[in-house]
Amino acid sequence: MSDPSPPPPASPRGLSRPDLLVALGVTLLGALLLYGTFQIPFGINAVVGPRVFPLIVSLGTLALGAWLTALTLRGERAEPAVEEDTDPGAPADLKAPAIVLGGFLLGTLLLSPLGFVPGTALMYFSVAFAFGERRFGLTAGVALLVAGITFVVFTRGLGLNLPAGVLKGLL
């Protein structure tokens, strides 16, 4: 989903492309849910089968999506949320969330082959980098420390089973 435009001061009435994409996305979700509903087998004869509620939910989603699409076509657009640490007036920078997401997915893929500590350390590093931290040595050190401590606390202290990977036997 693309989000190139800073919301105001653009004219409040014009059609917003990202908003339209989201509205169409909701409608599409409704359609997919409807398709999925008809894939559900009927099951044994109960008064209310397993399809009834999914049918209500998918038709509802479809209708709400269509409604949102209609409103968006008439020029309605969403106000981005105001959170602590965000600047609502600033233009959105999609590179930073992409780095966070990319780091997370890569870390997830490395979790099983390399182990928990390198995987989560990579995630930690990529988030810190995306938030503008450029002291690489320090960040890498903190990332490994946090990942290592988390690993030890959760496996030793709480008895959870996390993949040790390359550090097997070491921690």
Add this chain to the structure above:
Amino acid sequence: MEALTSLLGGFETALSPLNLLWALIGVTLGTLVGVLPGIGPALTVALLLPVTAQLPPVSAFIMFAGIYYGGMFGGSTTSILLNTPGESASIITALEGNKMARRGRAAAALATAAIGSFIAGTIGTVLLTFFAPALADIAVTIPAGAKFALILLAFVTISATFGGSPLRGLISLFFGLAVGLVGTDLQSGQARFTVGRPELLDGIDFITVVIGLFAIGETLYVASRYRKSQDVIQLRGGASMTREDWRRSWKPWLRGTALGFPFGAIPAGGAEIPTFLSYTLEKRLSTHPEEFGQGAIEGVAGPEAANNASAAGVLVPLLTLGLPTSATAAILLAAFQQYGLQPGPLLFVTNADLVWGLIASLYIGNVMLLLLNLPLAPVWARLLLIPRPFLYAGILVFSTVGVYSLNNSVFDLFLLAGFGVVGYLMRRFDFPVTPAIIGVVLGPSAESLFRTALQQSNGDLGIVVRQPLTALLLLAVLVALVVPTALRVRARRVHPS
């Protein structure tokens, strides 16, 4: 006075040294996550659920209740000292409290917020003590059809009151309902929406949804619009008030409490409306109306009390009807279910120890929070100085551990990333997150009640209209779609946004 005897029994449970320790851990954690941006009480309870599985339920819930109340106290610190509010309910506190802090009155703003929260929380807990058992007695007699209608009412009010518009709230709700449907249908044994993945047969764990939408979604969103310079107001010494501040605060505290509790208790969707109403009321009654918008202490005292009283009110429908009306309450409900307990009228009979221990711990937690927040205010304020890159990175790592440890499955982490992207889009395009959470947690109960009701009537939909309570509730559903929108428009008009 049956409630009093039960409450005394509850204090016996809650005052055991171990449970006192859990309460202290809970309120400390709650204040901590309330102060820290990017993490709130809902997310914290969800993250702790897998970890607390070995605890006895009473201790776990005493800790969760501490986190719940503590989050409210901590949130006000953030909105007073940092110039952006974290949640809609603290917009007003930020509006007046931050102005006060800018004029060098941070200590007084924090004190009136903390003491107001304590008073509202305590009065709210007293009301809970007496209302909840009475309501539970009535709730036992409610038939399945009416329970379904009640859930519908909660769905609609929550969708209509959180966020920008009822339409966006409803879309969020339906997204949650759809997620809740994934997995094997328990009544017929058929797989639904599993797209052929065996991992989805057991359904999607709500913890994955909550952590994805809150933690990952928040991290992605803040990253996209990150404000590098943090505008934190420094605090010297503890929070304290002058005699004049006390004189101007005590009435707003009580009025805020009176507004907040009922709004929390009826499923009318959270603390936003009462805080706006309280602000409007205080502005009208004040002898210093010119100070409003410049940092009037009444404008902090009233809304903060309303906010906390509604938090206590939310526990009434949660404990007596099993009906959550806020995101944290939805997660508490799921926590009950994880322990094999079903909140609802019978809980007061079958698990009296647990319920009364929990309620007693709310009194204790409130006192602890007051003691933690007045003298230690500067300590909490320092938390706001934690470098954000390290803070958000840490939140992401803990989220990963929390979700991975559910099933030791990498598939869950991909799901987590997916919900994170949805959470980002929801923030960017103004869809409230709470209705989705309520949909995931409450959707399965809604479906099963719907089926039970229709099975009892042999598929005759007319039952919903002929059963008077059900018909009345369905009428309320319609009203609920219209009234909060009107109230919100009024409240917004009065307060300059």
